[in-house]
Structure formats: C-alpha cells, structure tokens
Amino acid sequence: MALGELRVLGACPLDCPDTCSWVVTVRDGEAVGMRGNPDHPYTRGALCVKVNRYLEHAGAADRVLHPMRRVGPKGSGRFERISWDEALEEISVRLRAIVEEHGGEAIWPYLGTGTLGYLQGCEGVAGRRFWNVLGASRHFLNICSTAGNTGLQRTNGTPGGMDPETFALSRLILLWGTNTLTSGHHLWKFVQEARAAGAHVVAIDPIRTRTAEQADEHLQIRPGTDAALALGLLNVVLSEGAEDRDHLAERTNGWEDFRAEILKYPPERVAEITGLPASDVRALGVRLAHTRPTGIRATMGIQRHAGGGAAMRAIAAIPGVTGDWRHPGGGVAYSTSGHFHLNIDTRDDLLAAPVRQLTMTRLAEGLDESVKCLWVYAANPMGSTPDQNRVRERLLREDLFTVVMEQFPTDTVDYADIVLPATMQVEHTDLHAGYGHMYLVWNEPAVEPPGECLSTTETFRRLARHMGLTEPSLYDSDLELAEQLLASGHPSLDGITVDRLRKEGWVRLNVARPFAPFADGFPTPSGRLEFGSGPAYVPPHTALAGEGPYPLALLTPASHTFLNTVFGNNPELLRRSKGPRVVVNPEDAARRGLSDGDRARVFNANGGFEAVVEVSDRVRPGVVASTKGHWRKLSAGGSTVNAVVDERDADMGRGAVYHDNLVEVAPCAPCDGREPATMSEST
Known part of the structure; x- marks a missing residue:
C-alpha cells in the first residue's frame, strides 16, 4: 500500500444474498479503488459485474447532491x-x-x-x-420474499435454512428457480467444490439461464409449477422405499396426510402439469431417493406467483422426507436471515x-x-x-x-x-x-x-x-444503534461487539461449522417439521397461458447488469444490458411474425412496454421473458416490464406475483409520441 493510503473495510448494501465484504482504498480523502475482501470466507476477493463499478457510480455526474x-x-x-x-x-x-x-x-x-x-x-x-x-x-x-418466508415459517419454524457454504458437502445439488451466476454468484465456488467431489448439479428453471447452461442437467419447467414437481419427486422417493422413516417419526408432524397428498402426483400427472417428460421426473426422483446429502438452493424468484408459499412448503418438505436435514450439506437454502437474532428495536x-x-x-x-x-x-x-x-x-x-x-x-x-x-x-x-x-459485516465510511x-x-x-x-x-x-442491535442476548452473538466488527470487518455467527440447523429439531412450537394441511400445489395464474387475448406467460427475471433498478442509469452497464429485450420461443415468434432484432410491444390489459426481440429456445413455447431493472424514462415507449404486472397477492404473506402474468407480444408500431400513461394495449 502506498504511503498515505488507507484501507477501509465495508459491505455491499444491495439486495443480494452475498452481502460482500469489500475493501476501499482511500488516497487524500478520495476513494480510488474497491475490491472484494480476499480475507472474507464467502466473498473471497470477488465482487460482481455491477458492484465493480460502484465507485464510478458514486461519483456520477447525475448524482443528487443538494435538497x-x-x-x-x-x-x-x-x-x-x-x-x-x-x-x-x-x-x-x-x-x-x-x-x-x-x-x-x-x-x-x-x-x-x-x-x-x-x-x-x-x-x-x-x-x-x-x-x-x-x-x-x-x-x-x-x-421480495414474503410468500416463501411464510411457507418456510409454517414448515420449519423459520425461513433460515442451510449455510450455503455447506453446498461443498452436497452430493446432489438442485438449483431450483435460481440463477446463481447472476444473482449471488459466490455460491458457485461451493458448487464447484462439490462437483469436484462428484456431485451432480441440476438446474430447475423455466429459462435456460447462465446457471442452467453450466449445470449437469436442466429441467425447463413451466413457470409456477414447482410444487407439483416437488410432490412428483417425493412420489418417486416413496416408490423407491427411500423415505427416512426414523426422521419422519422423530422429527415431523402430519406425515400420513402429506403422504396421501404425495401419492396424488405420480410422474405422469406431474409431466402434464410441469411440461417435463415423465422420464425426467422419474430419473431425478430416483437420484434424489438415493443421494445423501442433497442440497436445494431456491431463492426469491421461485415464489413470486400465485402459489409461491405452497411451492416453498413443498420444496421444504423434501429434506423432511429424505432426512437430509440430518446431514451438513443437506436441506434447503432460501435465506439465512432467520439465523441472525439481532435486537431490532423499532420502539x-x-x-x-x-x-x-x-x-x-x-x-x-x-x-x-x-x-x-x-x-x-x-x-x-x-x-x-x-x-x-x-x-x-x-x-x-x-x-x-x-x-x-x-x-x-x-x-x-x-x-x-x-x-x-x-x-x-x-x-x-x-x-x-x-x-x-x-x-455479520460492518461498513465503515471511507x-x-x-x-x-x-x-x-x-x-x-x-x-x-x-x-x-x-x-x-x-x-x-449510529454507533449506539449498532450496539443496541447486538444486545439481543442470543448465544449466536456472544462475543460480537461493535468494536470487534469495526476492527475485523466481519464476524461469523457463533454456530457450528459445518452447520446443520435442524439436525436436533426445528424451531416450531412442536419442535418438529410441520407438513401442514391444505393444497400442496396452488396453480399459478399463468396456468391459463394459451387461452384468451393474452396467451403468453411472462417472466421478469433479474438482470446481469442491474440490481433491481440500481445501476439502471450507469452508462456502461446500460450499454451492456443492450436495452429492454424480450426472449420469445421460435414457435411463438413465427406465429406472430417476429424475427430476431425486431422491436415489439409486450402488453395486456394493464398496459405495455417496448423491447427488442430475441428469438431463442432459452424459453419454452408459451413463455416469454424480459429482465427487470430498466428505468422508465430511459426506455423506448416510456414503460417497463412492471406496466404489465398485476397488483395481485400470492397465496401466503401477500407476496408479489412478478412472474405470474399473461401477455401478448406483437410487432411494434412506430412511436406516436404519446405520453406513456395514455398508451393502451392496442398500440
């Protein structure tokens, strides 16, 4: 480090599971460099393509500087x-x-x-x-996450699950509705460690994402049908006689009723619901039945539809049946936030x-x-x-x-x-x-x-x-508020102080390594996993795709260059995004006279937005996809994907339904200069 330079430890604040520890180099009061903290066990020196431009973004000419x-x-x-x-x-x-x-x-x-x-x-x-x-x-x-949080809370007693670092110990990894290489890429290092030891990696996603392309296997499921697939996989586990009967007896409630529900979803029925070949459902079910530990990574996008809570409940039930919660590297990782017992005193x-x-x-x-x-x-x-x-x-x-x-x-x-x-x-x-x-990661102002x-x-x-x-x-x-947060008295925070965090930059919670959170029981009132009652599969609104004036199911996944709308005005990241695009399957494009590179309008009764067409089998027939994060005033036509998203609730927690909307796509008429609010779906 040059004379006069300071090295300041901080934390990425953005809505990403990885919450990177970073190091800012300061010279003469100016931040001149930023990198991922090489000493942090999860960050390991790497930031994402977005945050690599954070200092440039902080110094941008369009920064708001005055009231x-x-x-x-x-x-x-x-x-x-x-x-x-x-x-x-x-x-x-x-x-x-x-x-x-x-x-x-x-x-x-x-x-x-x-x-x-x-x-x-x-x-x-x-x-x-x-x-x-x-x-x-x-x-x-x-x-963001309330439908899934609620489903997991009802099942496990907490949304908290696996320590993602233990995926290195998994022998079967299901990346379920998560694009790890775009949204939380640090997990991939642990996936690679598992692969080196012989693990099989399966991506379950309606879109052939960057992650799906790198997986050993990709199941291109219909949007919102994940609960049906989970039930179908468990159906195969039962047919193989591979349920963990000791775990079911000692650690779960409601098994007999849930078992009866599972039996309603043989692979053939699941194939009709999910659009997957029954042979693929059966093959993965057999692999699941006989591979311990199995780790499942399911993040927030999977629960943004009408049946999002039920989907997370069904997925969380899998390690309850297979007994994977007994093993480090087994279980479900949705969010670790339930393990942080801070004293949030909002008075x-x-x-x-x-x-x-x-x-x-x-x-x-x-x-x-x-x-x-x-x-x-x-x-x-x-x-x-x-x-x-x-x-x-x-x-x-x-x-x-x-x-x-x-x-x-x-x-x-x-x-x-x-x-x-x-x-x-x-x-x-x-x-x-x-x-x-x-x-826990501390951010010191640089x-x-x-x-x-x-x-x-x-x-x-x-x-x-x-x-x-x-x-x-x-x-x-701020320091008093931080002290109050750490004063919960929970054993996981023993020895963690503000002074220690400011000095070290980050501290691991006081939990076992490797961490198997429910090996000795669940934080439910009964101390057991609760399989629950009611419908185990709630069909998405897009189950109606192919019917009516809006026959296509729209997905609005995360962008590789923006984080929600953060960085949506960064010139370089905006250039790399190539503007709003809509991915259309070749069959659907041909029916609508759309070709690669055409400008199209995506619309429904709520409104519409313009995007450049990408014709690709990265999406199934009947499904289109357009990433979120673009700014309305920087988009052609003056609207974004959220113009077509319903104000509708998921089945649990009043979760959002960003991935559960029906649209039509048509060649775009020349812009007529009207204000975006007056545009109708017919333009």
Whole structure:
C-alpha cells in the first residue's frame, strides 16, 4: 500500500444474498479503488459485474447532491435547489398540518430494499421510531420474499435454512428457480467444490439461464409449477422405499396426510402439469431417493406467483422426507436471515394507538385520498412496483405531498415535491447480515459525503430536531444503534461487539461449522417439521397461458447488469444490458411474425412496454421473458416490464406475483409520441 493510503473495510448494501465484504482504498480523502475482501470466507476477493463499478457510480455526474423543491408539474423532473433548512422547514410545516388535520395515518413511509442495512435501510426498518412518534401508517415491505418466508415459517419454524457454504458437502445439488451466476454468484465456488467431489448439479428453471447452461442437467419447467414437481419427486422417493422413516417419526408432524397428498402426483400427472417428460421426473426422483446429502438452493424468484408459499412448503418438505436435514450439506437454502437474532428495536411503544398497515406492492391501490404524504426512501416505486401506469396516476395527485430521499434522479424522483440527497455506502456507517451466508459485516465510511448528502439516520435526526420532538431515542447515534442491535442476548452473538466488527470487518455467527440447523429439531412450537394441511400445489395464474387475448406467460427475471433498478442509469452497464429485450420461443415468434432484432410491444390489459426481440429456445413455447431493472424514462415507449404486472397477492404473506402474468407480444408500431400513461394495449 502506498504511503498515505488507507484501507477501509465495508459491505455491499444491495439486495443480494452475498452481502460482500469489500475493501476501499482511500488516497487524500478520495476513494480510488474497491475490491472484494480476499480475507472474507464467502466473498473471497470477488465482487460482481455491477458492484465493480460502484465507485464510478458514486461519483456520477447525475448524482443528487443538494435538497431540491419541485418547480414544474409532477412527473416533469423540474426542480430548484434549496437549503437543508428550507427543506426541513417546509417538510415540518407540511407534516404537522397533515397530522393535525388528518391524523398520522395519512403519512405513508415507503421504505424499500435499496439498502439492506440494519442502520440505514430496510433490515433495521430505518426511521421507524420517527414515524411511530408521528403515528404514521405501518409500511408492509413485501416486495421480495414474503410468500416463501411464510411457507418456510409454517414448515420449519423459520425461513433460515442451510449455510450455503455447506453446498461443498452436497452430493446432489438442485438449483431450483435460481440463477446463481447472476444473482449471488459466490455460491458457485461451493458448487464447484462439490462437483469436484462428484456431485451432480441440476438446474430447475423455466429459462435456460447462465446457471442452467453450466449445470449437469436442466429441467425447463413451466413457470409456477414447482410444487407439483416437488410432490412428483417425493412420489418417486416413496416408490423407491427411500423415505427416512426414523426422521419422519422423530422429527415431523402430519406425515400420513402429506403422504396421501404425495401419492396424488405420480410422474405422469406431474409431466402434464410441469411440461417435463415423465422420464425426467422419474430419473431425478430416483437420484434424489438415493443421494445423501442433497442440497436445494431456491431463492426469491421461485415464489413470486400465485402459489409461491405452497411451492416453498413443498420444496421444504423434501429434506423432511429424505432426512437430509440430518446431514451438513443437506436441506434447503432460501435465506439465512432467520439465523441472525439481532435486537431490532423499532420502539413500537411510541405509538399512541394502533395504526393501519399499507402494503408495498399495492401502492396504486393504497394511494387513495386518505394518504396525504408519501415519503419514499431506499426505494424507486415508479420503477419497481406492479401496475406501473396506475402507480403513475396516483403519484400525479397534486394533494399528495411526496418526499423522496435519493442518490440519483430516478423515475420516482420526477414525482417528488421535495428531494433530499442521500449518501451512498462508502459515505456512511452501517451493519449488514448476509441472507446468503452466516456473517455479520460492518461498513465503515471511507470518505466524506459529496455535496450536502446525508445518511438516512442523520436525516431523521435533523428532521426530529427541527420539529422539536423530544423522544430521546430519536437522537441515538449510529454507533449506539449498532450496539443496541447486538444486545439481543442470543448465544449466536456472544462475543460480537461493535468494536470487534469495526476492527475485523466481519464476524461469523457463533454456530457450528459445518452447520446443520435442524439436525436436533426445528424451531416450531412442536419442535418438529410441520407438513401442514391444505393444497400442496396452488396453480399459478399463468396456468391459463394459451387461452384468451393474452396467451403468453411472462417472466421478469433479474438482470446481469442491474440490481433491481440500481445501476439502471450507469452508462456502461446500460450499454451492456443492450436495452429492454424480450426472449420469445421460435414457435411463438413465427406465429406472430417476429424475427430476431425486431422491436415489439409486450402488453395486456394493464398496459405495455417496448423491447427488442430475441428469438431463442432459452424459453419454452408459451413463455416469454424480459429482465427487470430498466428505468422508465430511459426506455423506448416510456414503460417497463412492471406496466404489465398485476397488483395481485400470492397465496401466503401477500407476496408479489412478478412472474405470474399473461401477455401478448406483437410487432411494434412506430412511436406516436404519446405520453406513456395514455398508451393502451392496442398500440
């Protein structure tokens, strides 16, 4: 290291299971380099293609650096610079008036997954104490994983599962509805270790992704039929007599009823539902029956459909039947977040009375006349929530006071009345816990914030002071908040302190290595895995594909170059993305007169978006795919994939249904210059 250089340890804040530890090189107060921390056992020195450009992104010319007030019509993105004092005074006056006239519930604090920090972001529900003092409505952050979380909670007692590092010990690996090489690529090292020891890797995915291309076997399943496949595989396990009867007797409840459900799904029936050959279902079932340990990686995309909760319950049942939870390297890895027992004290005792809950993915529905203030932070709902056109209509309300805390002029910023400049990760303090590994990771600020940017915690401290609020906990420092988080008393946190984290950068939870979380029982009231009752397979909405005016099932997977809408304005990553594209199977393309490279419109009754056609068998007939993350105002036609996504709930947890929508695709007519909100599905 050169003389005068500093090496600052930090953590990636983005919505990815890997939560990388990084090292920032600082010279003369400027961050001049960033790399993955080579000492971190999961990061192992590597960052992703997106985060490799993080310092460039933080210094981008379009960074929001000062508070701003709207001067043009809503949606125009026209603002004037104001001081922090002016911004805080205007906000204070408006919030007091709203509370006095309409009550605190007229305020909707809309927090997203732009950062997963326990101090600055959604994991610690940043700002909740402030909103509780005002009596604001409760925000239900359901955009990502709630259907799967609920299904796993009902089955295992926690969404927490395998330590992903133990996939190195697996002998059969099912990568189920997860594109590991795009969304969480650090797991692949452990998959490779397992392969070197003879493991067989199967990708189960409707799309032939980067990961599916690298697997030993790819089962191109119909979207949303995963529960049926899980039941079919267990049907074969039973026919092989390979169920772990001791584990079933000692560690599970409801086996006889669930066994009867399994028997309803022989491979032939499963083939009709999933579109897979019955021989493939049977072959994988036989392999599953006789391979211990089997590790299953299933991430959030698998549960974003009408039967998402049931799908995760059925998948979680597999190691309950095979007994794989007994073995390190066996079980299901969905999220490790359930293993982090931090003390998240949002001070709900500060509420004077119970308040209503407003649902994140029901923004268009929820933004009725009863909501007088929408406060958006770590979120870009204009770009990320369902039913984009209807959301835009609601954001155009002149009586809706909208404040957006942001780093860049996103699609949502254009509808704000006040914009507050937000820090980025290298500029503030935070504490992170990976939901794809077992480490707490500390983020030390490496440089001073540019312009007048403030962290989330400091913004709320200043606003509370400006409003004259006297509750002492509103003014806790970042280090005090971190100390409180670690003070849960849970044994997994023994010996983990803020001082230790700041010095070492990361610390593994106090759990066994290798970690077999349910080898001795489950954190359910009974101490057993609960197979449960009710339908084990809930068909997706797209089971109707091929019928009606919208015959194609649309999937909206993660992009390799964006993370949700983060980096959607980065020029180089935008170039690499090649703009919005829609993958269409050759059979479907031929029926519609579409060729590779054509511009097409993808639409349904909600609206539509434009994309360049990629004709490929990477998707099945009847299925089309277009990645999420593109910005509306940077897209041809002024809409993105979320213009066609329904505001509809999954079967459990009010989960979102981003992968469960029916559309049609047609050659695109020349652009007629109309505003996106007025476009109909017929254009």
